[in-house]
Amino acid sequence: xxxxxxLEAPALALIEDRIDTDVLFPARFLLIMEKDGLGxxxxxxxxxxxxxxxxxxxxxxxLAAGAGIVLAGREFGCGSSREQxxxxxxxxxxxxxVAESFGEIFAANCLRNGVLxxxxxxxxxxxxxxxxxxxxxxxxxxxxRVGRGDISIAFDIDAPAKERLLNGWDEIDTIMxxxxxxxxxxxAAQRRAQPWLY
Amino acid sequence: xxxxxxxDKLWDAHVVADMGDGSTLLYVDRHLLQEVSTHQSFLAxxxxxxxxxxxxxxxxVPDHAVPSDGRSEALTGLAAAQVARLAENAHDFGLPHIALxxxxxxxxxxxxxxxxxxxxxxxxxxxxxxxxxxxxFGALAFGIGASDCATVLATQCIVQTRAKTMEVRIEGxxxxxxxxxxxxxxxxxxxxxxxxTGYAVEYRGEAVSAMSMAARMTLCNMTIEAGARIGLVAPDxxxxxxxxxxPYAPQGDAFAAAVDYxxxxxxxxxxxxxxxxxxxxxxxxxxxxxxxxxxxxxxxGGCVPDPEAAPTEAAKAQQRRALxxxxxxxxxxxxxxxxxxxxxxxxxNGRIEDLxxxxxxxxxxxxxxxxxxxxxxxxxxxxHQAEAEGLDRIFRDAGFEWREAGCSMCxxxxxDRLTPGERCAATSNRNFEGRQGRGGRTHLMSPAMAAAAAxxxxxxxVRDLV
Ligand code: SF4
Numbered sequence: 001x002x003x004x005x006x007l008e009a010p011a012l013a014l015i016e017d018r019i020d021t022d023v024l025f026p027a028r029f030l031l032i033m034e035k036d037g038l039g040x041x042x043x044x045x046x047x048x049x050x051x052x053x054x055x056x057x058x059x060x061x062x063l064a065a066g067a068g069i070v071l072a073g074r075e076f077g078c079g080s081s082r083e084q085x086x087x088x089x090x091x092x093x094x095x096x097x098v099a100e101s102f103g104e105i106f107a108a109n110c111l112r113n114g115v116l117x118x119x120x121x122x123x124x125x126x127x128x129x130x131x132x133x134x135x136x137x138x139x140x141x142x143x144x145r146v147g148r149g150d151i152s153i154a155f156d157i158d159a160p161a162k163e164r165l166l167n168g169w170d171e172i173d174t175i176m177x178x179x180x181x182x183x184x185x186x187x188a189a190q191r192r193a194q195p196w197l198y
Numbered sequence: 199x200x201x202x203x204x205x206d207k208l209w210d211a212h213v214v215a216d217m218g219d220g221s222t223l224l225y226v227d228r229h230l231l232q233e234v235s236t237h238q239s240f241l242a243x244x245x246x247x248x249x250x251x252x253x254x255x256x257x258x259v260p261d262h263a264v265p266s267d268g269r270s271e272a273l274t275g276l277a278a279a280q281v282a283r284l285a286e287n288a289h290d291f292g293l294p295h296i297a298l299x300x301x302x303x304x305x306x307x308x309x310x311x312x313x314x315x316x317x318x319x320x321x322x323x324x325x326x327x328x329x330x331x332x333x334x335f336g337a338l339a340f341g342i343g344a345s346d347c348a349t350v351l352a353t354q355c356i357v358q359t360r361a362k363t364m365e366v367r368i369e370g371x372x373x374x375x376x377x378x379x380x381x382x383x384x385x386x387x388x389x390x391x392x393x394x395t396g397y398a399v400e401y402r403g404e405a406v407s408a409m410s411m412a413a414r415m416t417l418c419n420m421t422i423e424a425g426a427r428i429g430l431v432a433p434d435x436x437x438x439x440x441x442x443x444x445p446y447a448p449q450g451d452a453f454a455a456a457v458d459y460x461x462x463x464x465x466x467x468x469x470x471x472x473x474x475x476x477x478x479x480x481x482x483x484x485x486x487x488x489x490x491x492x493x494x495x496x497x498x499g500g501c502v503p504d505p506e507a508a509p510t511e512a513a514k515a516q517q518r519r520a521l522x523x524x525x526x527x528x529x530x531x532x533x534x535x536x537x538x539x540x541x542x543x544x545x546x547n548g549r550i551e552d553l554x555x556x557x558x559x560x561x562x563x564x565x566x567x568x569x570x571x572x573x574x575x576x577x578x579x580x581x582h583q584a585e586a587e588g589l590d591r592i593f594r595d596a597g598f599e600w601r602e603a604g605c606s607m608c609x610x611x612x613x614d615r616l617t618p619g620e621r622c623a624a625t626s627n628r629n630f631e632g633r634q635g636r637g638g639r640t641h642l643m644s645p646a647m648a649a650a651a652a653x654x655x656x657x658x659x660v661r662d663l664v
Contacts, residue, residue: 017516018391018491022630027609030234031263031276033283035241045632050618073512075392075425079630081327082235083343101395104427105327105341112345122512160221160359171345172248175353179223182215183251183355186225196448196456197227197255197320 002114003168007096007139009068011132012059015125019072020079021106025088027080038084039063039091063092069137071129072099073122077106086113096139098125098146111161114168116141118155127151141165201466203363204432205398208338208463212321214355224358226350227320230306231258231293233284234611235325239347240287251354253292257315260284260298261305263611266574266601269299277612291351304577304603307331307545311415312579314444318433318460323350328545328627330421334414335441336433336463338398341422361428362472364397368405370480375661377555378413379547379625379644381405382420383485387495389475394426397473400465401431405479411440412551419546420627423492432464486532486657487629487642489520494629496532498647498659504528523631524639525619532657535641539622540571540652541634542598542645544608547625548576550583552645556625557589559649559660565597566655572599572614574606598652610635623651 029041047057054060070076070089076099077085086109089097096116110117116139120128128137131148139146141162147153164171175183191198202210214223231239236258243250250256263277273281281298288295296302302309307328310316316332322339323329325347332339342356350356368381386393399421406414414431421429431437438457441447448456483497496503505517505528521528526535542548542556553575565571573593575581581603584590590600607614608626616622616638625648629640641657650660 016519017512020491020628020630022628022633026632026636027611028636030611031280033237033276033280035238045636050636075395078391078425079327079422079628081325081341081343083238083345086343101392101425104395104425105343108346109343112343158220158359160217160219160357163219171349171357172242172246172352174217175223175349175355175357178217179215179353179355182223183225183353186214187354190225194319194456194459196452197317 001112001168001170004095004114004116004165005141007068008136010062010065010136011069011071011128012062012067013071013129013132014058015071015073015129017073018075018078021077021082021085021103022079024077024085025082030082030084035087037091038088039093042088042092066093068093069096069098069139070094071125071132072097074100076102078103081105083109086110086115090115098128100125111164112171114165116165118146118157120153120155124153128153200470201468203465203469203471204336204400204430204463205338205361205363205428208319208321209360212338217357221357221359223355225321226323226354226356227255228315228322229256229350230310230322230324231256231284231347232262232306232326233260233280234262235344236287236347237280237283238344239325239351240291242345242348243351248352250291250293250351254294256293257296257310258284258288258293259296259303259306259309262605262609264298264604265612266604266606266614269602273298301578301582304579305545305548305605307419308548308576308580311335312444312577314441314447317441317447318437319463323356327422328419330427330429331415331419331545333418333421333428333430334411335437336431336460338428340427361398362396364394364399364473364475365471366399366401367474367476368401368403368479369476370405370478371408372405372479373482375646375664376482376484377644378409378416380482380485381479382417383487383492383495383642384482385477386420386424386493387485391423391491391493392425394421394424397426398428398430399424399426401429406431407434410551411436412549415549416546420492423627433460484644484647484659486647488524488526488532489517490523490629490631492627492629492642494520498532498657500532502526502528502530502532533659534656536656537569537623537651538620539616540569540648541574541607541622541624541626542572542648543574543576543606544626545576546627547645548574548580550580552625553580553584553589556645556649557592559646559664560596560598560653561592563596563653565652569652569655571597571652572601572607574601575603578603596653607634609633623648623657
C-alpha cells in the first residue's frame with residue numbers, strides 16, 4: 001500500500017448525503033475482475049446515460065482538472081462493502097475523501113488502500129468547497145490539517161489509522177510480524193475451551 | 199465492575215493481541231465467501247505465495263451473479279468466469295466449496311445459518327455488508343472488503359477497533375401481518391439511516407424474544423442499513439433449537455457443551471450500553487419506502503412527503519432529488535403508487551418463512567395485469583422445502599414466476615433487473631439509485647406486502663386484503 005502523507009490537489013464537491021457505494025460503483029461492473037482501471041466506472045450512472053453517452057455532470061470536469069479529493073455530506077460510502085468503490089476513487093486519482101460521516105466498511109476499505117478519509121462538520125466542508133472553487137486544496141496528514149491559503153482546518157483521525165496511512169503498511173505482513181505467536185496461542189487456548197470450533 | 203454486554207463478551211473472547219497503536223487483532227472463527235467480492239483477495243495471496251491459514255473454517259458459494267432461470271447451462275460471460283474463478287480459488291486454497299449445482303447452494307447469508315456454519319458465540323466475517331444477518335445467532339458477524347478477506351484468509355485475524363454498544367429495546371407485541379421487515383424499516387425511518395454508525399446494535403425486549411430465527415435474521419440483516427456493521431440478538435432456546443442437528447453444528451455431547459457456553463453470552467443484568475433506544479411496536483403498521491434510501495420509509499397509510507416541508511435546505515434538496523428519481527409527486531397517497539414489477543427474495547426475506555407469508559397472500563389470487571412478479575428463494579434448500587409444501591404451485595397458479603436461488607434482482611447482477619423507470623415492490627434491503635437496474639425504482643417492504651402489491655398492482659396495506 002502506498003503511504004499517504006500530504007496532498008495538494010483540486011477537489012470534487014459532491015455535497016450530498018448518503019452517496020452509497022452503488023452510486024460510486026454500480027453493481028453491474030462488479031463482474032469485472034481487474035482491480036486497475038476502475039476509475040472510468042466511478043459514479044458511472046451520473047456521468048453517462050443509458051446509451052453510455054456522456055451527460056452534464058460535476059465529476060468529469062473535476063477529474064479532468066486533476067481532482068485528488070472528494071468533498072461530500074453524511075454517510076459517504078454507505079451500503080455495499082464492495083472495495084471497488086475505493087479502487088474506482090483511487091483509480092480516478094482520488095486519495096482523500098472529506099465527509100461528515102462514512103459508511104464503516106467503506107472507511108475501513110479506504111484505510112486498506114491508502115485513501116485518507118477525513119470527518120468534518122458540514123460548515124467546515126462548506127468552507128472547503130468554497131475554497132476549492134478557487135483552486136487546489138492541501139492536505140497534511142502529519143499535522144492533521146486541510147485547507148487552502150488562509151483557511152486551514154484541523155481534523156481528527158484515529159491514531160491507528162494515521163500510523164497505517166503514514167507507513168503504508170501491508171496489513172498481512174504487519175500481523176504476521178507482530179502476532180504470529182499470539183495467533184498460535186489463541187488457537188491453542190480456544191481449541192481447549194471450545195473444541196467444537198475445530 | 200459493571201456487567202458486560204453480549205458484544206463485550208464476544209469481543210473479549212476473540213482478542214488475539216493489542217496492535218500497539220490502539221487497534222486490536224481479533225480472531226475470526228468462520229469466513230464465508232462469494233464469487234463477486236473475493237477474486238482480488240485470492241490474487242493478493244497468490245501474489246505473495248501465501249496459503250490460507252485454516253482452509254476448513256471457510257465456506258465458499260456462488261450467489262450474486264448466478265442466473266435464476268436455469269443453472270449451469272444458463273451461465274455465460276463474465277458471471278460464468280466469476281463462478282468458475284471462485285471454484286478454482288476454493289480448490290487451489292483447499293476451501294470447502296458449494297458449487298452452483300449443489301443442493302446446498304444459495305445466498306451466503308441464507309446458507310451459513312442453514313448449514314449450521316453460523317453458530318452462536320463465534321466471530322464470522324464475509325466480504326458482504328449484510329453479514330450482519332448472522333448476528334441473529336449471537337455471533338459477532340460483520341462485512342468486510344476484499345483486502346480484509348485476504349487478511350482473514352492468510353492470518354485468520356482482522357484488525358479492528360472496538361465499537362460502541364447500543365441497545366434497541368423493542369417493547370410490545372407485533373400486530374398480525376406486521377413483522378421484522380416492517381420493524382427494521384420503521385427504526386431506520388424514525389431514527390435515520392445513520393443511527394447505528396459506530397455502534398454494535400443489540401436488539402432486545404419481548405418482541406425480539408418472541409421472534410423466530412428468520413425474523414431475527416431479517417432484523418439483523420437490515421442493521422447495516424442503519425449504518426451499523428453489527429446487529430445482535432442474544433442466543434436463547436429458540437436459537438439452540440434452530441442450530442441443533444444442522445450439518446456443520448456440533449453434535450451430541452459437543453452440542454451440549456456448546457450450549458452451556460452459549461448460555462453465558464447474553465448481556466449481564468447490570469451491563470451498561472453506550473446508548474439506548476426504545477420503541478413500542480404494539481400499533482406498528484406495515485412500512486414501505488418511497489425514496490432512494492431505506493430511511494425514506496413510511497407507514498402504508500401515509501403519503502409521499504413534501505420536500506418543501508423538510509427541516510433543512512439540505513434535506514429539501516435530498517428529498518427533491520429522491521422524488522425526482524422515483525418519479526413521485528409530493529403528498530401523493532402511498533397506496534396510489536402503481537407498480538410494474540415485484541421481487542420476493544434476497545438475504546433479507548428469501549427464507550421459507552417469508553415465502554410462506556407471501557404465499558398466504560397470493561393463494562387464490564392473481565398477479566395484476568401488467569405486473570411481472572418473481573419469487574426467488576434464498577437458497578436451494580428453501581426452494582425444495584417450498585416445493586415440498588406446495589408453495590411453488592400457489593405462486594405459479596397466481597401468475598408469479600418461480601425461480602432458482604440467488605441474489606437475483608436484489609443487486610441486478612444477473613438477467614433479473616429493472617429497466618429505466620420501472621417500479622418494483624421488493625422484499626430486498628436497498629432502494630438505492632440503480633440498485634435493481636439502471637433507472638429502476640424500488641419500494642422496500644415485507645414479503646406479505648410485496649405479494650399484496652403484486653395482486654393489486656399498486657402499493658397496498660396487506661391487512662385490507664386478508
Ligand atoms: S441478496 Fe442482495 S443484499 Fe443479500 S447478499 Fe445478495 S446482493 Fe447482497
